[in-house]
Amino acid sequence: MSSLTRWNPFKPLARFDAPSEFDDLFRAFPLRSAWRDFELQPDIRIDVSEDTGSYRVKAEMPGVDKNDIELSIDGNQVTIGAEIKRDVERKDGETELYAERYYGKARRMFSLPGEVDGSKAEARYDKGVLSITLPKKANGQSRKIAIS
Numbered sequence: 001m002s003s004l005t006r007w008n009p010f011k012p013l014a015r016f017d018a019p020s021e022f023d024d025l026f027r028a029f030p031l032r033s034a035w036r037d038f039e040l041q042p043d044i045r046i047d048v049s050e051d052t053g054s055y056r057v058k059a060e061m062p063g064v065d066k067n068d069i070e071l072s073i074d075g076n077q078v079t080i081g082a083e084i085k086r087d088v089e090r091k092d093g094e095t096e097l098y099a100e101r102y103y104g105k106a107r108r109m110f111s112l113p114g115e116v117d118g119s120k121a122e123a124r125y126d127k128g129v130l131s132i133t134l135p136k137k138a139n140g141q142s143r144k145i146a147i148s
Contacts, residue, residue: 044080044108055112055134062128063101069130073118080130081107 045060059080061069070081086103090096115137122133 044082044106046080046108046110048110048112050113050136054136055116057130057132057134059108059130059132060128061106061125061130064128066125069125071123071130071132073116073121073134076112076115077109078112078116078132078134079107079109081105 047058049056057078061080061082064082064084068083068085070079072079083105084103086101112134116134117137118134120135124131
């Protein structure tokens with residue numbers, strides 16, 4: 001019996017996915033923990049929106065203590081950093097078989113379209129999401145100047 005697959009024009013055809021295939025290969029490799037050292041740190045995923053007076057940033061940072069988060073603003077440049085700590089509590093005789101969660105330092109830098117008034121910025125951390133409100137810096141009102 002043959003099975004038919006419905007064609008979806010928005011889904012690419014199945015192909016060899018090299019990073020995934022190599023990752024599967026190294027999952028079975030006995031020195032998997034050594035391979036982990038070569039992996040890149042995870043991204044801090046962000047959403048940025050704006051209204052007439054401010055920019056709003058939401059950054060996913062699950063498992064991070066709010067005291068381990070650093071936030072800095074310089075003009076229109078925003079830097080978010082965090083130290084992700086790993087709780088290692090093993091019972092006697094317990095051996096770790098596989099460790100995939102990242103721990104260490106993570107950092108994200110990005111620029112906004114306009115400058116920010118850092119003195120009025122606000123940040124709140126709740127349920128693994130850092131919410132930042134960044135008021136736009138007043139660049140002055142445009143005005144028509146009479147030429148004499």
